[in-house]
Amino acid sequence: MNAVKKVLVVGGGIGGQSVAIGLRRAGIDVEIAEILPEFNVYGVGIIQQQNALRALDDLGIGQEALRRGSPYGQVKMFTAGGHPVGLAGAPANEKYPSHNGISRRVLHEVMFEEASKLGVPFRMGLTVENLENREDGVSVTFTDGSEGEYDLLIASDGINSKVRGMVFEDLQPRYVGLSVWRYPFKRHEDLDTGYIYYGRRSKIGFIPMNEESMYMFLVSAEGVDPSIPKEQLVPKLVDYMSEYPVKIAQDAIKEVTRAELVNYRPLEALRLSNPWYKNRVVIIGDAAHATIPQLGSGAALAIEDAVVLADELQKNPEVNIALEAFMKRRYDRCMMVVNASETLGEWELLEFEGKPLPEGANPGALIGRTVGALGAPI
Template sequence: MTSIKKALVVGGGIGGLSAGIALQKAGVDTEVIELQPEFNVYGVGIIQPSNALRALDVLGLADRCMERGSPYGPVKMCTSTGFQVAQVGTPPMGRLPVHNGISRRILHQVLHDGAVANGVALRMGITVAALDNGPDWVNVTFTDGSTGRYDLVVGSDGVYSKIRLLVLGDYKPRYTGQSVWRYAFPRPAELDTGYIFLGRQSKVGLIPMTAETMYMFVVSAEGEDPKIPESELVPRLKALVAEYEAPMVRPFVNQITDPKGVIYRPLETLLLPAPWYKNRVLLIGDAVHATIPQLGQGAGLAIEDAVVLGELVQSADTVPTLLNEFMKRRYDRCKLVVDASNTLGEWEQLEWQGQLPEGANMGALMGKTLGALGAPI
């Protein structure tokens, strides 16, 4: 057991709330601070593969996610006309399904409630103004003028992390050339699992969120300048989806009507070189390994980071040993996902231009990478 008694987690997203729960469960008095004055999570869903559920199970939250979400099996990969060509997914793990689809808002509520129930102190609308990061403790000055001394600070403040800038330097995520469009719908009865339809210049996913709801994602290449004005979101998304003749996809075209319901986002990637810590500050989640969602793994990796941290607080003798072990257990696994996701994104774009290199086998890369994630963390 390390000497860590008091920790600060910066960022109340999926990774930060998970880290708060994992640390508190490990006996560490933990505060989570969140920049936003209140949570304002956007209203589409997220894919939770079995390895993410396995990590949530350690936090005591997998069952709650499945009750409030929608467990499903492997994703059916189909042509744009609806013909199934393959199926993919992480290996099933014990009683856990291959996937759970869940609304992001509900997931946040589950994590927030879990944090509160475990005794995590949550402070909203506040961040770090300055850090004095010594070998034995971190003195923190907050933006409201208050101060605190912590044995460990965990930066989980996302892809544009301020803690990363303060502690590790100036790293920027890279735009990959692709964007994702998402939209929530009532769930049709025939949506029995997750589906991905492969089009000529895009792909469409249909993902269950609850028994009554689902969301669609569309991945497209939006070129050098991916910004799209709100007035164009609905017509452009409709045009992308209209390419698909699959009977499961067609009915959605006319249901895309609300520009506020279109969650559009250019895709960025970032993998920081090891180590992801300095003295007593450790970075986790998208702050150090932001992956594009080709394998649906970003949030799962952030939750796994939290679980490994919680375990090491209890098993490592010293803080340097903990941090060193953390990197050993996390770096290669996160790199595997970030690299494979980037390759898949590049191959998709080449395929849409009719230039997929010979030997580029997306199904094989997905299967191999997702299969490897069945290994214990």
């Protein structure tokens, strides 16, 4: 027997839609409350490693993500000038490619179509105004004045989660001193897998999204105040890119012309302490464990949270036992990724600032260890 019959999911992003799909597949009633009046997913891509594809498969949408994305091999890593330094990511196995690159919009569509097919209602343009979180259920008043009674509220409302602030301690994301710049392009003729180049002031990567398109990310150190006026986005990004004489970067520079296509974002991390639940509210995804993207794994963790939570709620007749089991399966694994990503970020920051790395620092080994550990079953 399921631990819950009726669930409210707050936030219809990657984690929220994933958990709604998982719960509906388990026969549990679920609705999504999304603050945006309509979805507006930005047009760059996302890196999916094998654990993300495995979790999507558990939700029944892994093959569709592969079909509409761009499966690719291990990432080729180079110096800024194009000298090879190694490969990153697990090799392909009998089930999955090393990676899948996919547009965020397309991933959203894959999830939205599946959730809609399963009958998940999306309540758009509203959020939780008030909640009463009891041992036996949660009463919610929404911002449109409507009310609801639920067995469980799952908050997947992102790094600045409002629900987290209503139920747990006040927790602010921490800016790590790095920013990422992203830009979508027509796929470059030479792009046969993911590519990363390590420069003096930045690192730059090119990731396929499908046969026709790719996106670029560039990570830079932006000091204590990372804000950049819109008119400086294109010139500053082009300046960073000019450090890379390789053809793909030089060809891309010519196309970086539109400030509105530059997705510039200071990087932030956040850790909610264990447990991520209180009575009948549980926090998942970035709202509980936002990682900087140095391992390209934040969305994968949100999808895994969803798979595990749906599994435990289905297996256990008691909610608190299901939530405790959820924490046992999720906390250490998520912290491993958040911590390793942050360490990689600290080392990148030192390099971009021209400072020496601490003794024993070995980014390649840390990436290899963490990616290897992510292959373990969830």
